[in-house]
Amino acid sequence: xxxxxxxxxxxxxxxxxxxxxxxxxxxxxxxxxxxxxxxxxxxxxxxxxxxxxxxxxxxxxxxxxxxxxxxxxxxxxxxxxxxxxxxxxxxxxxxxxxx
Amino acid sequence: xxxxxxxxxxxxxxxxxxxxxxxxxxxxxxxxxxxxxxxxxxxxxxxxxxxxxxxxxxxxxxxxxxxxxxxxxxxxxxxxxxxxxxxxxxxxxxxxxxx
Numbered sequence: 001x002x003x004x005x006x007x008x009x010x011x012x013x014x015x016x017x018x019x020x021x022x023x024x025x026x027x028x029x030x031x032x033x034x035x036x037x038x039x040x041x042x043x044x045x046x047x048x049x050x051x052x053x054x055x056x057x058x059x060x061x062x063x064x065x066x067x068x069x070x071x072x073x074x075x076x077x078x079x080x081x082x083x084x085x086x087x088x089x090x091x092x093x094x095x096x097x098x099x
Numbered sequence: 100x101x102x103x104x105x106x107x108x109x110x111x112x113x114x115x116x117x118x119x120x121x122x123x124x125x126x127x128x129x130x131x132x133x134x135x136x137x138x139x140x141x142x143x144x145x146x147x148x149x150x151x152x153x154x155x156x157x158x159x160x161x162x163x164x165x166x167x168x169x170x171x172x173x174x175x176x177x178x179x180x181x182x183x184x185x186x187x188x189x190x191x192x193x194x195x196x197x198x
Binding site: 048092 | 104138140141142143151152155163170179191192193196198
């Protein structure tokens with residue numbers, strides 16, 4: 001099992017971000033071919049108090065190839081374009097293999 | 100469901116880090132009371148090529164209270180002390196609620 005992990009730092013306007021994420025971005029991401037599950041983790045703090053992060057979204061795929069195919073698909077490109085538009089300044093993306 | 104998420108940037112010595120994580124730290128973390136699951140995600144890249152991250156470890160708990168109890172338990176304190184010793188410079192910790 002592999003994951004595409006999107007780590008979002010706190011956005012300037014949390015309400016606007018959350019609305020766009022839920023109503024526009026998540027539905028686009030969920031259209032990616034081969035996606036098994038989208039799990040959204042909402043950050044609510046840290047052992048030190050506040051966290052600098054807002055969300056960690058995990059998109060599960062069966063294999064590394066399935067993940068790459070999803071990203072290069074029209075649906076993946078549409079999700080990527082939307083992502084850069086509303087969260088380009090706060091997001092980082094990572095590929096992970098579940099050990 | 101809530102998670103304690105540990106995000107590790109690439110350590111200076113990956114081999115030494117991996118050995119300590121697997122042989123010492125993960126067994127300590129797994130002793131925390133109330134821990135339902137420890138899932139280790141090994142980062143292998145990003146859409147841009149390399150990633151600055153090495154691991155993302157997710158520790159699952161039933162409730163926010165269970166997570167806080169785990170951290171303040173003797174087992175949680177032992178895991179935290181070990182963590183600061185071998186990964187203090189590369190780790191950040193976050194509390195998350197699965198949406």
